[in-house]
Amino acid sequence: MPKANDDSLFVGGECYQCDGVLKNTSSRHASGSKRDTRVVQREIEQYIQALMDENRDVRQAAAEALGEIGDKSAVPALVEALMDNDGDVRTAAVESLIKVAHNTKAAVYSLMEALKADLDYVRASAAVALGRIGDENTVPALIEAVDDDDVDVRREVVLALGAIGDETVVPALIESLKDKDAHVRRAAILALVRIGHKAAVPALIKVINDDSAYLRREAIAALGEIGDETAVPVLIETLKDGSEDIREAAAESLGNMGFEAIGAVPALMEMLRDKSQSAVVRSLAAEALGSIGGKAAVPALVDSLKDNHWAVRDKVAEALGKIGDPTAVPTLVKALQDRDSWVRKMAAEALGEIGDKSAVPPLLETLNDNNKYVRRGAAEALGEIGNSIAVSGLIKALADKNKYVRKAAAEALGEISDAAAVHALVEALKDNNKYVRRAAARALGDIGDQAVETRKTQWQTGVYCR
16 A cells, blocks of 8 residues: 655644544534535545555545545545455445445445455445445346355345345345355345345245254244244244254244244144253243243143243243233242242233233232342232232332332332322332332322322422422
């Protein structure tokens, strides 16, 4: 990289010399600033000259400054800077070309031409920039570059096509799933997921048999993200794969599909009950059943609240809450006594989601649990159920030693909106924690007119929410 003709660089009439590093003057070029066009053009020329400086910091700063100015006259120099031997300078040039592209098409056309450059890293940098710009008019040029000889270029081109998101690129991306390089194949999977077109499903199903276990997992995850029910039978079969990682991915993918994967419920129930499966696999099966929904899974989930691993019981309780079947309430009430605090907490939350008032008395008892997170979960659940029977217990919880429990109790009282809580909530306006005070104030507002009148009286006597 040749050196600039002068060690000094004059920018806007000021000399930046000292250590030879161009200082960042981008603040001068903020949008909306009115400056003499000739002065700006002179600065652009000086920055372009600095792109040839022997110091990489100067070159990088010059590239960044040209992007801040955003003038199309800098495009040829910035494209040439993509050939710089320093990666940071090339990155700065890419970022600046993206900024300039918002003001002129010249940058886009130059980047499309750069896809044909001799140097592979120039072609790769051009692909990155075009993907970030997202102009659909660049799709033909990018598709042409999909067969580039360089692996990095092909990967960046594929990712750029995914970022642009035009459905017309799906066939080209499907072809890239056959690329000889695993990194390119992975990029194709990510791009297809980003576009989300169901036409990619058959090709992604084939990738499940790829030699790379990592790519198999990526393809399985992609099928779950796209969410087409035609993939369900294959994913069900994959639940029996010899690799635990693949079985985990299949269960997670089916869960991500939601109700589309309702046909997988029997297989997931079997997996949940299979004690030869790891706790992780059983947990993922429970989680998937909750995400898919359907009451058919409730018996298996209820049975699995007795699982010997806390993580499985935790996910089972969560799943039962999502499904919302009241027949699970008695079992979840028992789980409030589980030896693991996280399971007790999740059981409380699940009871709140189901919303059956028969859970109120045991949840009131749970407000005395020795774990603060369980007490908080119980308070929140009582608020969700919204039964006035809980008011007296929640009023007591306003004096809990933990601020988050007190806050949850105040919020729950607001959700129940029973005037019997007004006096206690007014007292809570004096709590030493501001979040508790705010929750009490909001709760009083939720309760309504009686609370407002009481608050006015208390405000006049010096009791108020800070």
